[in-house]
Amino acid sequence: MKKALVLTGDFGEGHKQAAQALLEASRNVSSQIRLEIRDFIAWTRPYLHHVSRFVYMQGVKHSPSLYGYMFEKTRQPGRLMEWLRRFRPVGLSRLADMINAERPDVVVSTLPMASASVSLAKAEGLLGAPLVTVITDHTDHSYWLHPCTDLYLVGSEQARQMLQRAGVPDERIAVTGIPVHPKFSFPFSKPELRKKYGLRTDVPVVIVMGGGYGLIGEDVVDLFFGERLEEKLQVLFVCGRNRRLYRKLLARLSEGALSGHDIRVFGYVSDIHELMALSDLLVTKSGGLTTSEAVTVELPMILYKPIPGQETDNAQFLTSAGAATQAHNAAELERLVRETARDPARLEAMRAAARRLQTKHSALRAVEAIVGVAERSRPQPAWERAPSLPV
Numbered sequence: 001m002k003k004a005l006v007l008t009g010d011f012g013e014g015h016k017q018a019a020q021a022l023l024e025a026s027r028n029v030s031s032q033i034r035l036e037i038r039d040f041i042a043w044t045r046p047y048l049h050h051v052s053r054f055v056y057m058q059g060v061k062h063s064p065s066l067y068g069y070m071f072e073k074t075r076q077p078g079r080l081m082e083w084l085r086r087f088r089p090v091g092l093s094r095l096a097d098m099i100n101a102e103r104p105d106v107v108v109s110t111l112p113m114a115s116a117s118v119s120l121a122k123a124e125g126l127l128g129a130p131l132v133t134v135i136t137d138h139t140d141h142s143y144w145l146h147p148c149t150d151l152y153l154v155g156s157e158q159a160r161q162m163l164q165r166a167g168v169p170d171e172r173i174a175v176t177g178i179p180v181h182p183k184f185s186f187p188f189s190k191p192e193l194r195k196k197y198g199l200r201t202d203v204p205v206v207i208v209m210g211g212g213y214g215l216i217g218e219d220v221v222d223l224f225f226g227e228r229l230e231e232k233l234q235v236l237f238v239c240g241r242n243r244r245l246y247r248k249l250l251a252r253l254s255e256g257a258l259s260g261h262d263i264r265v266f267g268y269v270s271d272i273h274e275l276m277a278l279s280d281l282l283v284t285k286s287g288g289l290t291t292s293e294a295v296t297v298e299l300p301m302i303l304y305k306p307i308p309g310q311e312t313d314n315a316q317f318l319t320s321a322g323a324a325t326q327a328h329n330a331a332e333l334e335r336l337v338r339e340t341a342r343d344p345a346r347l348e349a350m351r352a353a354a355r356r357l358q359t360k361h362s363a364l365r366a367v368e369a370i371v372g373v374a375e376r377s378r379p380q381p382a383w384e385r386a387p388s389l390p391v
Helices: 013-029 040-044 046-062 064-073 079-086 092-102 112-123 157-165 190-196 218-225 243-255 272-278 288-296 310-321 330-341 344-357 362-375
Strands: 002-008 033-039 106-109 131-134 151-154 173-175 205-209 234-238 262-266 281-284 301-304 324-327
Touching: 002 013, 002 040, 002 092, 002 112, 002 362, 013 033, 013 288, 013 362, 033 040, 033 362, 040 092, 040 112, 092 112, 106 112, 106 362, 112 131, 131 362, 151 157, 151 362, 157 173, 190 272, 205 218, 205 272, 218 234, 218 243, 218 330, 234 272, 243 262, 272 288, 281 288, 281 330, 288 301, 288 310, 288 344, 301 310, 301 330, 310 324, 310 344, 324 330, 330 344
Parallel strands: 002 033, 002 106, 106 131, 131 151, 151 173, 205 234, 205 281, 234 262, 281 301, 301 324
Antiparallel strands: none
């Protein structure tokens, strides 16, 4: 049996969710490969883990424009990008020793920083295992692209073409879809799920999400708790790990929603696939994993204020495909919710667009591609031949 070492991180929930999706899918091919997951920062430099995560979250929440500026500034290779490529939480020889001690047949990365570090270690001759990078957004940002990568797994044909234009050979790209948990590909009955959650079948269900960290703005909350939307809706707020937002919405709900909508508030939900599958419309930012989950269950989306950077790339991809629309401000969001939630023809057109993207079983396809890389003949493993070199 082959072994894959999966390197991930919680700079955004999507990287870890993609790794977990691969792990779950691997159980369907358990006789071929075994996956082990490591949080890259927590594994290599535990004392940096919480600090780096805090800095990232503060930047995304409070300085999105600066984050977007840096993203665009480094989209193409340049001096700044070369410096970032060489920034790593651990020396290359120590990283190689840690990876070689695991004796993997293939290293898989769902985190750009991990891909950069492993590529550099391979370039120095410290690692012999092939590297597979799973790109968790529809983007060609240079931080994902490194010369010693053996295979890139991408979410769409558009992403493949973007990588080709960036100079990546076609044989090093596989379109698998962004890996989502296999349970999103299971068949479901919307009426049965609504019955399970005590929801009506004759009133539209709008689910509001902000990724794993529950980044849902006050203007979104005000829209559904206020009186501006006249026709009754069933609204599900999913706050993820944002306990402060969860408590705030529960308190507001106890005061009563002026709109008369049937509003439910959830925290972190393990069966989120069920809530998404029973819904008619999703209001969310455009994170790669959440939107891929929505496409898999054919859930139409309104993308609201994507974070500049990779979420802008995702929004462009999804809106051009017809699976989503985008609202740039509160007025546009109100108009799109009003126009879309009770328009069966528009909703069906968006569901059809999602079907054309064909993302079901994406994690299984990704695992099959990883198995293929692991089974290729390759040189003697690095842990048997490469000395530890000072870096």
